Amino acid sequence: MEILKGGCYCGAIRYEITGPPRWSGHCHCRSCQLALGGAFVTWSKVAAADFTITSGSLKQIEKTLGIRRGFCGDCGTTLTYAADSEMAGQDWSADAWFAATTLDDPSVVEPKAHVFVSHQQPWIKLADQLPRFEEF
Ligand SMILES: [Zn+2]
Ligand SMILES: [Zn+2]
Numbered sequence: 001m002e003i004l005k006g007g008c009y010c011g012a013i014r015y016e017i018t019g020p021p022r023w024s025g026h027c028h029c030r031s032c033q034l035a036l037g038g039a040f041v042t043w044s045k046v047a048a049a050d051f052t053i054t055s056g057s058l059k060q061i062e063k064t065l066g067i068r069r070g071f072c073g074d075c076g077t078t079l080t081y082a083a084d085s086e087m088a089g090q091d092w093s094a095d096a097w098f099a100a101t102t103l104d105d106p107s108v109v110e111p112k113a114h115v116f117v118s119h120q121q122p123w124i125k126l127a128d129q130l131p132r133f134e135e136f
Contacts, residue, residue: 005054006103010075013056015098017046024100024109027136028124029116035061035069036078039121042100043081044109051096077102 007014021044028040035041058070058080070080081097100109114126115136126132 008072008077018050025113028120044100045095
């Protein structure tokens with residue numbers, strides 16, 4: 001199985017995923033905008049067992065109860081997103097979500113949708129034909 005690698009801006013945190021992401025999408029929600037400092041973020045997911053931190057350790061912020069964003073304490077890059085398993089009726093524990101652009105080669109990602117476009121900034125003009133969802 002192909003191993004894909006990624007990490008944070010400063011290189012302190014490195015990770016590997018086994019195989020390509022199962023799903024990727026652009027999130028425009030206000031929380032992602034603030035947490036990552038960008039207009040939107042592209043998240044990808046793999047099976048939880050297929051995501052491994054290989055060096056460094058993530059710091060976690062849980063501003064919203066039950067939602068944990070993992071980031072590098074040295075450079076601030078947000079790398080992961082995790083929600084308590086009972087949230088939103090989904091089994092979140094089955095998947096590992098990570099910021100797609102932190103892969104060494106983010107071009108392998110194939111985003112499938114835009115979510116939380118209700119929070120999309122008015123100066124972002126989307127030209128792709130991907131489905132758009134008001135929320136997720
Ligand atoms: Zn770092
Ligand atoms: Zn978001």
